[in-house]
Amino acid sequence: ETLRIGMVTPPSHQWTQSAQHLAKALADETEGRLDLSVFPSGQLGNEAQMLQQLQSGALDFAFLTVGELANRNPDFGILVAPYLVPDAETAAKLLEGKTATALQDKLGGLGLKGLGLGMAGMRIVLVSDPVAEGQTLAGRKIRTVPLAQELDFWTRAGTAPTPLPLPDLFDAYANGQIDGMQIDLEGTWNNRFHDHSAAILDTQHMIFPMFAVASGRKWQTYNDEDRALITRLMAETTAEIRAAYPRIDADYRARLAEAGAPLEKAGPEVFGNAVESWYREWRNRTPLLVELEAERNSLLVKQ
Amino acid sequence: MTPGSALQRLSRAVMRAEAALGGILVGAILLLLLANVVSRSAGRPLIWTDELAVHLMVVLALVGASLGIAMKGHMAIGLLPDRLGPRGRAGLALLADLSMLGFLLVMAGVLWRWFDLPGLLRAGSGAALAAESFNFVYTDPTNTLGLRKIWFWLALPLTCATALLHCLAALHQDIGALRA
Amino acid sequence: MTAGLSFLVLLGLGAPIAFAMIATAMILIAEGGNTALLQGFAQQLFAGIESYGLLSLPLFILLGELMGAGGIGRRLLALAQAMMGPVRAGLAHVNLLANLMLASILGSTVAQLTVMARLAVPEMERAGYPRDVAATVTAAGGLLAPVVPPSMNLIVYATIAQVPVADIFVASVVPGLALAASFAAVIAWLGWRHDLPRVPSQPARARLRAIVDALPALVVPAIAVGSILGGIATPTEAAAVASVAAIVVGGLVYHELRLRDLPAALVRTAATAGAVLYLVAAAQVLAWVLTFGNLPATAAAWVQDMAGSPLMFLILLNLLLLALGTVLEPIPAIILTAPVLLPIATDVYGIDPLAFGVILCANLALGLLSPPVGAGLFTASLLTGVRAERLSWLLFPFFIAMLAVLAGMSIIAALHAGT
Ligand code: NA
Ligand code: NA
Numbered sequence: 001e002t003l004r005i006g007m008v009t010p011p012s013h014q015w016t017q018s019a020q021h022l023a024k025a026l027a028d029e030t031e032g033r034l035d036l037s038v039f040p041s042g043q044l045g046n047e048a049q050m051l052q053q054l055q056s057g058a059l060d061f062a063f064l065t066v067g068e069l070a071n072r073n074p075d076f077g078i079l080v081a082p083y084l085v086p087d088a089e090t091a092a093k094l095l096e097g098k099t100a101t102a103l104q105d106k107l108g109g110l111g112l113k114g115l116g117l118g119m120a121g122m123r124i125v126l127v128s129d130p131v132a133e134g135q136t137l138a139g140r141k142i143r144t145v146p147l148a149q150e151l152d153f154w155t156r157a158g159t160a161p162t163p164l165p166l167p168d169l170f171d172a173y174a175n176g177q178i179d180g181m182q183i184d185l186e187g188t189w190n191n192r193f194h195d196h197s198a199a200i201l202d203t204q205h206m207i208f209p210m211f212a213v214a215s216g217r218k219w220q221t222y223n224d225e226d227r228a229l230i231t232r233l234m235a236e237t238t239a240e241i242r243a244a245y246p247r248i249d250a251d252y253r254a255r256l257a258e259a260g261a262p263l264e265k266a267g268p269e270v271f272g273n274a275v276e277s278w279y280r281e282w283r284n285r286t287p288l289l290v291e292l293e294a295e296r297n298s299l300l301v302k303q
Numbered sequence: 304m305t306p307g308s309a310l311q312r313l314s315r316a317v318m319r320a321e322a323a324l325g326g327i328l329v330g331a332i333l334l335l336l337l338a339n340v341v342s343r344s345a346g347r348p349l350i351w352t353d354e355l356a357v358h359l360m361v362v363l364a365l366v367g368a369s370l371g372i373a374m375k376g377h378m379a380i381g382l383l384p385d386r387l388g389p390r391g392r393a394g395l396a397l398l399a400d401l402s403m404l405g406f407l408l409v410m411a412g413v414l415w416r417w418f419d420l421p422g423l424l425r426a427g428s429g430a431a432l433a434a435e436s437f438n439f440v441y442t443d444p445t446n447t448l449g450l451r452k453i454w455f456w457l458a459l460p461l462t463c464a465t466a467l468l469h470c471l472a473a474l475h476q477d478i479g480a481l482r483a
Numbered sequence: 484m485t486a487g488l489s490f491l492v493l494l495g496l497g498a499p500i501a502f503a504m505i506a507t508a509m510i511l512i513a514e515g516g517n518t519a520l521l522q523g524f525a526q527q528l529f530a531g532i533e534s535y536g537l538l539s540l541p542l543f544i545l546l547g548e549l550m551g552a553g554g555i556g557r558r559l560l561a562l563a564q565a566m567m568g569p570v571r572a573g574l575a576h577v578n579l580l581a582n583l584m585l586a587s588i589l590g591s592t593v594a595q596l597t598v599m600a601r602l603a604v605p606e607m608e609r610a611g612y613p614r615d616v617a618a619t620v621t622a623a624g625g626l627l628a629p630v631v632p633p634s635m636n637l638i639v640y641a642t643i644a645q646v647p648v649a650d651i652f653v654a655s656v657v658p659g660l661a662l663a664a665s666f667a668a669v670i671a672w673l674g675w676r677h678d679l680p681r682v683p684s685q686p687a688r689a690r691l692r693a694i695v696d697a698l699p700a701l702v703v704p705a706i707a708v709g710s711i712l713g714g715i716a717t718p719t720e721a722a723a724v725a726s727v728a729a730i731v732v733g734g735l736v737y738h739e740l741r742l743r744d745l746p747a748a749l750v751r752t753a754a755t756a757g758a759v760l761y762l763v764a765a766a767q768v769l770a771w772v773l774t775f776g777n778l779p780a781t782a783a784a785w786v787q788d789m790a791g792s793p794l795m796f797l798i799l800l801n802l803l804l805l806a807l808g809t810v811l812e813p814i815p816a817i818i819l820t821a822p823v824l825l826p827i828a829t830d831v832y833g834i835d836p837l838a839f840g841v842i843l844c845a846n847l848a849l850g851l852l853s854p855p856v857g858a859g860l861f862t863a864s865l866l867t868g869v870r871a872e873r874l875s876w877l878l879f880p881f882f883i884a885m886l887a888v889l890a891g892m893s894i895i896a897a898l899h900a901g902t
Contacts, residue, residue, distance in 0.1 A: 010643045012645050040822045043774050048443075052527075056520075067446075151350065160348050162343065166642065167635060171633065171711075171717070174649075176713075176714030177717065192650075323750070325749075325754065325757055328753060329752045336719065336720045337724070367757010367758050378865075398496050410525070413524050413525055438522075455529075459525050
């Protein structure tokens with residue numbers, strides 16, 4: 001039987017690589033009975049399209065970022081809370097915790113079955129003009145994705161959040177239509193955005209979570225044995241991804257430093273008082289956030 | 304007035320309305336992109352303009368598809384018709400328009416299943432339909448517009464209906480040409 | 484099999500190509516048995532063109548309409564003529580040069596072609612060129628847009644291959660200029676073959692008048708370029724800004740465009756853009772069904788099985804891409820093929836990802852003009868009234884020139900492979 005998994009990341013990206021490992025493991029363990037085809041780079045469409053294909057049962061699995069999910073249920077947006085965790089290691093642990101796992105149950109309402117959480121690199125900020133000592137990012141046009149929680153954060157920081165389609169990003173940054181962007185170290189290096197940046201603010205201010213999901217409709221058609229196998233292998237796959245990112249972040253940080261890129265440490269002060277006021281708003285709107293924070297606190301105590 | 308000529312007149316009236324709507328859509332897209340430039344230059348970029356412009360463009364494509372049938376403006380390969388006499392051409396046009404009718408009817412069926420009106424009535428609301436059958440057609444959101452997608456998706460059944468009208472009018476003409 | 488046959492029968496009957504493609508996609512689904520795809524079919528038809536990049540299509544068609552109606556195109560061409568000596572097929576060379584300059588600003592063939600079709604074709608006809616030859620030269624010039632940087636195709640490839648956009652732009656400069664040079668050679672040959680007119684020599688006073696008269700017209704392209712480089716607008720938005728400039732210059736300076744002409748220009752734009760966009764939507768939905776059927780991976784496996792050396796791989800690659808380009812649009816074709824072919828090119832044959840990307844993008848750009856299905860071909864046909872069949876026949880020498888350039892690029896890439 002041929003199964004399909006889709007994602008928007010390119011072939012060389014960790015998510016795609018891990019999906020390839022999953023395909024191999026699935027073929028090995030079933031002696032070729034389950035053949036998983038991997039469709040990277042949005043070959044099957046963007047995330048909204050893949051979501052629909054999962055809902056109708058045309059597509060079996062996908063790695064989805066949080067955007068389309070949070071657009072349908074704001075609870076998913078708690079995972080992009082600013083300064084929720086200090087680093088990628090803690091992010092990986094929090095995504096394994098009970099709040100994140102419980103969040104997966106909400107996928108049922110969207111016709112999906114959750115099979116684990118992954119992540120990409122911690123979010124950082126690139127700016128084309130330097131940020132002076134004591135200055136905030138206020139007044140700059142920052143490219144973000146149109147996700148309510150993120151837009152709200154950047155608005156509270158006094159910036160003008162500017163959604164731009166990905167293919168326009170390079171030209172827009174080089175020509176000055178935007179003054180900065182939120183991205184990760186890997187994306188910075190691969191696109192050579194550091195060549196156009198006055199500063200790379202290594203803020204690590206946000207997790208970039210990913211949900212590994214199955215189509216609810218297709219899930220009902222697999223037998224118990226296959227379900228157990230897929231559940232186990234998918235859990236291993238997301239664990240591999242979570243484990244990889246602290247290393248990937250460190251690796252690209254070293255490469256950028258070696259290339260003489262303008263890396264700077266920057267704390268929450270560059271966002272003004274956006275962090276506190278964001279939490280006041282979203283603890284109200286999505287009370288689940290409070291639970292997630294409590295879980296994070298206990299994680300940090302243990303460390 | 305015969306039913307046939309009423310059909311022709313209705314098709315032409317709808318065609319004029321579609322052309323006008325198409326012009327309005329192009330004008331609206333132009334204004335939205337200008338609004339983008341102006342608002343970004345003023346340091347207050349508008350979040351929703353891109354998404355609205357893109358959605359209007361898709362509606363433009365769907366209206367254009369229906370309009371193209373009425374205006375015979377669609378691209379087609381004309382190698383075979385060129386080699387035939389007037390009667391042969393009329394026969395071929397009839398066959399082409401019949402295949403178009405078949406296609407539009409299948410499309411209407413696909414749309415009927417997707418919009419699932421009986422299911423909606425039975426379930427009582429779009430959200431109930433989604434919970435019951437994983438069909439999210441009435442609940443899917445846009446990203447930045449604060450509108451549900453359905454308001455744009457409605458262009459699909461509407462233009463399918465107008466395309467059917469134009470197709471029937473064309474078939475009526477084909478039959479007239481064959482009789483002449 | 485049934486699907487392919489039905490496609491040919493529908494085309495033979497003279498049914499609209501867009502509908503033939505969508506019907507074929509439906510038959511493919513019925514054949515493949517994944518009928519869940521039908522549930523999402525209509526939504527996919529909608530979503531296939533729900534893309535910001537495509538907005539440039541209606542806007543540049545509008546810009547072309549406004550520049551034509553406002554007398555801006557005529558004056559720009561007169562300016563170019565005034566600066567040109569009595570060369571045979573001089574206007575056709577001017578057309579190519581204008582295309583090369585536009586290509587260094589624009590990244591989309593259809594956008595470029597629509598502007599040039601409204602600008603150049605009427606003027607060339609007035610100067611004694613057969614309309615079909617004028618339309619052909621204009622359509623061919625549009626091929627420079629995605630090869631000469633900047634280019635949407637190259638940006639999409641760079642995103643997939645994770646190579647820097649700036650690097651792939653640099654890598655495509657020489658191939659872009661080689662392509663322009665080969666087209667100039669074809670135009671020279673066409674000039675001799677069809678006895679195309681020379682630009683008549685003009686007295687100095689007439690030249691000066693043409694230059695002065697064209698100065699306000701120059702504002703329109705200057706604003707388009709300036710707004711992009713000045714960081715005010717994206718290339719798509721630049722078409723909107725330039726459209727406003729065209730209305731102002733055509734209306735207030737040349738007095739050729741009246742306010743009551745505007746609705747007609749909008750409606751003409753809507754009819755052309757609507758038909759072309761729907762065709763793109765149809766191609767997208769067909770590509771989507773083919774992807775679900777795992778066509779890209781199957782084709783990649785075939786290429787890998789057949790090829791024994793980097794050169795052989797590149798030859799098969801070019802053949803495969805040419806075949807895909809007959810029905811697929813470049814950007815979906817890049818998204819379908821690059822992820823499966825790139826790892827083979829780099830890991831198995833040691834081909835430079837930049838060289839590979841430029842070959843892939845240039846080859847697939849040809850698909851916009853190659854019959855039976857191509858948005859560029861159809862736009863040129865709709866705007867000039869020359870039949871698509873006739874256009875593709877006349878374009879043949881340009882296709883040959885482009886294949887020669889692709890062959891050169893492939894040989895160079897193969898020689899550098901593995902090092
Ligand atoms: Na270009
Ligand atoms: Na083609």
